[in-house]
Amino acid sequence: MKLLKRSTTCGALSATDVGKTVVLNGWVHRKRDHGGISFINLRDRYGVTQVVVDADASDSLKAVAAELRHEFCIAIEGVVRARPDTMVNKDMATGTIEVVAGQLQILTRCDVLPFQIDEESDAKEETRLKYRYLDLRSGGMQKRLALRNAVAFAVREHMIGEGFFEIETPTFIKSTPEGARDYLVPSRLYPGKFYALPQSPQLYKQILMVSGFDKYFQLARCYRDEDARGDRQPEFTQIDIEMSFVERDDVLAMTERLFGHVFRKTLGVELPKTFTRLSYDEALERYGSDKPDLRFEMKMQDFGPFVAGSTFQAFKDALSEGEAERQRQAAKGVTVSGGGVKALVAPGKADYSRKQIEELEAAAKIYRAKGLAWMKVSAGVDGQPALEGGASKFFADNFAAVISGLGVKVGDLILVVADSTRRVANIALGAVRSKLGKDLGLVDPKRFELAWIVDFPMFEYNEDEQKWDTAHHMFTMPQAQFHPTLESDPGSVKGDLYDLVLNGFELASGSIRIHDPALQKRIFQIVGFNEADGEKKFGFLTESFKYGAPPHGGIAPGLDRLVMLMAGQTSIKEVIAFPKNSFAVSPMDDCPNEVDQKQLDELHLTIRYPEGHQGS
RNA sequence: GGGGGCGUAGCGAAGCUGGUUAUCGCGCCGGCCUGUCAAGCCGGAGAUCGCGGGUUCAAUCCCCGUCGCUCCCGCCA
Numbered sequence: 095m096k097l098l099k100r101s102t103t104c105g106a107l108s109a110t111d112v113g114k115t116v117v118l119n120g121w122v123h124r125k126r127d128h129g130g131i132s133f134i135n136l137r138d139r140y141g142v143t144q145v146v147v148d149a150d151a152s153d154s155l156k157a158v159a160a161e162l163r164h165e166f167c168i169a170i171e172g173v174v175r176a177r178p179d180t181m182v183n184k185d186m187a188t189g190t191i192e193v194v195a196g197q198l199q200i201l202t203r204c205d206v207l208p209f210q211i212d213e214e215s216d217a218k219e220e221t222r223l224k225y226r227y228l229d230l231r232s233g234g235m236q237k238r239l240a241l242r243n244a245v246a247f248a249v250r251e252h253m254i255g256e257g258f259f260e261i262e263t264p265t266f267i268k269s270t271p272e273g274a275r276d277y278l279v280p281s282r283l284y285p286g287k288f289y290a291l292p293q294s295p296q297l298y299k300q301i302l303m304v305s306g307f308d309k310y311f312q313l314a315r316c317y318r319d320e321d322a323r324g325d326r327q328p329e330f331t332q333i334d335i336e337m338s339f340v341e342r343d344d345v346l347a348m349t350e351r352l353f354g355h356v357f358r359k360t361l362g363v364e365l366p367k368t369f370t371r372l373s374y375d376e377a378l379e380r381y382g383s384d385k386p387d388l389r390f391e392m393k394m395q396d397f398g399p400f401v402a403g404s405t406f407q408a409f410k411d412a413l414s415e416g417e418a419e420r421q422r423q424a425a426k427g428v429t430v431s432g433g434g435v436k437a438l439v440a441p442g443k444a445d446y447s448r449k450q451i452e453e454l455e456a457a458a459k460i461y462r463a464k465g466l467a468w469m470k471v472s473a474g475v476d477g478q479p480a481l482e483g484g485a486s487k488f489f490a491d492n493f494a495a496v497i498s499g500l501g502v503k504v505g506d507l508i509l510v511v512a513d514s515t516r517r518v519a520n521i522a523l524g525a526v527r528s529k530l531g532k533d534l535g536l537v538d539p540k541r542f543e544l545a546w547i548v549d550f551p552m553f554e555y556n557e558d559e560q561k562w563d564t565a566h567h568m569f570t571m572p573q574a575q576f577h578p579t580l581e582s583d584p585g586s587v588k589g590d591l592y593d594l595v596l597n598g599f600e601l602a603s604g605s606i607r608i609h610d611p612a613l614q615k616r617i618f619q620i621v622g623f624n625e626a627d628g629e630k631k632f633g634f635l636t637e638s639f640k641y642g643a644p645p646h647g648g649i650a651p652g653l654d655r656l657v658m659l660m661a662g663q664t665s666i667k668e669v670i671a672f673p674k675n676s677f678a679v680s681p682m683d684d685c686p687n688e689v690d691q692k693q694l695d696e697l698h699l700t701i702r703y704p705e706g707h708q709g710s
Numbered sequence: 711g712g713g714g715g716c717g718u719a720g721c722g723a724a725g726c727u728g729g730u731u732a733u734c735g736c737g738c739c740g741g742c743c744u745g746u747c748a749a750g751c752c753g754g755a756g757a758u759c760g761c762g763g764g765u766u767c768a769a770u771c772c773c774c775g776u777c778g779c780u781c782c783c784g785c786c787a
Contacts, residue, residue, distance in 0.1 A: 124746095124747070124748075124749090126745090126747065126749050126750090127743085127749090128744055128749080128750090129743040129744070130743075130744035130745095131744045131745060131746080132744095133745080133747065133749085135747070142747095144747070146746095148744085149744050164737085164738095177745090178745080180745090181745060181746080185747085186747075189747085206720060206738055207721085207737075208721070209720080209721045209722085209737090210721070210736070212748090215721090216721075216722055216736090217721060217722075218721090218779075218780085219779080219780070220779050221721075272787045273786075273787030274786050274787075294787095296787090318786060319786095320785055320786040321784085321785060321786080323781085323782080323786085324781075324782090460782070460783060563787080564787060565787080566787065567787040568787070569787095570787095675779075676779080676780065676781080677778095681779095
């Protein structure tokens with residue numbers, strides 16, 4: 095049987111095509127058989143078109159139509175006909191017309207489906223991933239991959255328009271065991287040696303700057319062997335960008351233009367010309383996160399000033415223990431912030447039940463808070479605001495100071511976290527803030543609230559190894575005013591670092607890089623890299639910097655997360671065609687798998703199974 | 711490495727302080743039906759209640775173990 099080849103698609107026909115003879119190819123989306131007349135909703139990537147098998151159709155045509163089942167792949171030839179006014183389907187793009195079948199071919203049949211193809215599948219993720227080819231037929235997945243395609247195109251359109259070159263960098267690279275765990279590829283030619291898959295094209299893009307490609311970008315696949323999360327899987331795509339002869343604000347402005355273009359072109363959303371800027375310290379103090387959701391305000395406040403006048407021993411202990419620790423660390427030359435007591439006011443939520451508060455406390459405890467203290471603001475005997483319930487008895491002496499200091503009104507709920515580590519208090523209360531934002535419906539899912547987080551600390555103290563680590567990576571430029579005190583007070587140094595945050599997710603991360611070999615050497619020394627280490631791991635980069643390296647910096651927005659948020663999703667699996675599951679397995683093709691002994695031999699590898707390994 | 715949740719028919723769920731034949735919706739199969747669009751109506755098939763063990767007269771339900779999935783903490787320069 096000769097293939098009836100499509101002359102148009104299932105999304106293309108409209109009233110202007112009435113009378114035309116067309117051929118459609120696609121899948122049986124729905125079928126409604128009325129005995130005499132029957133309808134087939136035919137679907138392809140472009141849409142759905144109603145095909146009619148009329149009552150006066152030939153017996154042979156009716157016989158083929160009767161055989162049709164869900165997801166049969168078919169071809170039909172027929173004439174486009176306007177639907178009678180009362181039969182128009184306003185919910186369907188092609189709802190004004192239908193195609194009267196003249197010929198019908200079954201191209202392939204379809205087994206009983208493991209789940210139905212709908213707009214969004216209600217099957218478990220496990221099942222969706224095992225039959226990903228079917229899941230991808232759903233309207234939702236088709237739309238999301240279309241959005242991803244549009245975003246990728248808009249990125250290239252904009253970047254190339256601004257004079258950037260897309261340059262591919264290797265995916266077999268040298269392993270430099272800093273940061274995340276590498277995925278390794280054994281070398282056949284060199285026994286005992288390995289390539290690594292890149293965690294990002296970081297070193298290559300910097301070298302491209304040395305090479306004079308002053309504006310580079312790449313939609314780069316990156317690999318990190320770390321445990322998955324909703325917004326994270328082993329392989330992901332980064333919009334990798336690097337520029338020469340720029341300062342921080344040049345990179346931020348370029349990124350704002352890029353995002354403006356992408357949102358305008360793909361969603362028709364107009365973003366602000368410039369995004370809010372927040373220092374890392376402010377973000378942590380006000381929102382309890384370095385990636386705050388700014389779709390709602392509800393700022394956290396410092397409760398420290400009210401502790402001394404109270405009789406709440408737990409709060410006093412948190413501060414005094416924090417201060418003692420701060421002094422201990424200071425003696426070692428390590429700057430830490432001490433303890434912290436932070437408060438969050440939930441306006442009008444004094445009616446929160448014990449249970450609801452306990453749920454908030456549970457959210458705080460996930461992030462190591464020891465508890466969540468609370469007080470309700472009620473009207474006192476004189477009609478003035480008073481504190482009631484929870485920890486209020488400890489504030490009998492200074493309740494008025496608390497009320498005016500926090501600016502609370504009758505009916506408000508005050509939530510407080512205290513910890514000897516200020517960061518813990520901030521982050522735990524930040525988790526409470528996030529939960530409240532969701533619970534109280536303060537979060538508008540249609541809004542896109544972008545913000546820059548700047549002035550990140552350059553170094554973090556590693557308690558286990560009693561040494562300093564870089565908070566970002568080795569090549570980040572410390573801000574100029576800290577250059578004299580890098581060695582004497584690493585804990586206070588801010589880096590020329592920036593993150594772009596969208597609705598509570600880290601969307602991009604970048605920095606101005608060090609281009610001065612002498613400064614780079616100082617950083618290596620602070621994190622305990624001797625010359626030989628630095629030489630061995632990054633020698634090629636530092637070597638290249640001896641030959642006239644330009645000042646440069648860049649940024650790397652995550653494409654998967656961007657598309658995820660634009661599509662209103664909370665898992666990047668919803669915008670990746672073939673994702674891994676939470677254990678880094680692909681249920682469809684059963685990857686990773688064992689390989690033949692012959693392959694292992696060629697690669698000079700022997701497998702040593704861990705204790706208790708059961709095989710597979 | 712740790713914590714929460716889940717596993718019952720092809721899919722999604724209900725049932726469980728232990729007690730006849732394990733329930734519902736969708737899908738599937740058959741029949742009826744000339745305007746539906748999540749078509750409708752009638753009938754039917756389909757379940758080692760994840761797996762193994764234990765307690766009990768009796769286990770989908772309780773206990774122990776195990777496997778798998780999912781979310782989170784840690785981890786993610």
